[in-house]
Amino acid sequence: MEVAVGYIFAWAVRKARLVAGRADGEVDRALGAGMDRVHDVVSRKLGQDAALVQVVEEANADPARLSEDSRQWLALSLNNAAKRDAEFAAELLAAVEAARVAERAARVQASGDGVAIGGGVSMHAESGSVVAVRIDGPVTIGSPAPSPPGAAQG
DSSP states (O other): OHHHHHHHHHHHHHHHHHHHTOOOHHHHHHHHHHHHHHHHHHHHHHTTOHHHHHHHHHHHHOTTOOOHHHHHHHHHHHHHHHHHOHHHHHHHHHHHHHHHHHHHHHHOOOOTTOOOOOSOOOOOOOSSOOOOSOOOSOOOOSSOOOOOTTOOOO
16 A cells, blocks of 8 residues: 555656646656556545545645655555455556556666666577577577688688
């Protein structure tokens, strides 16, 4: 629930910045859908719950900090709702996981001809094979192929 509270606060901060015209373009686009989903799930269940209203008010007042009292209050409200409604709990868990995936993707960037991979990567090559994320140019495994007849010998 703590992660959900963090996303709710981030959503509220994001909305405050959008209203003020100070959205962080790339990160905002990458995380926006995930945070919107978490907020939609929570607000449909909690409605105008006082804890949720308090978190949004704090985000508007000081987007750098959520008080521990408000964090705990919203976490308790979410825990109580999840205990009473397994469907809500599952929907919230899925929304939080989607936001986490978007957050990780937003942190992975490459420029130029770079290759960026977010998350775990496992590569394995055996028995004379090759594995690579990217190969520029020819690849030779074992002995190089013989030169064609008439080619310059060096």
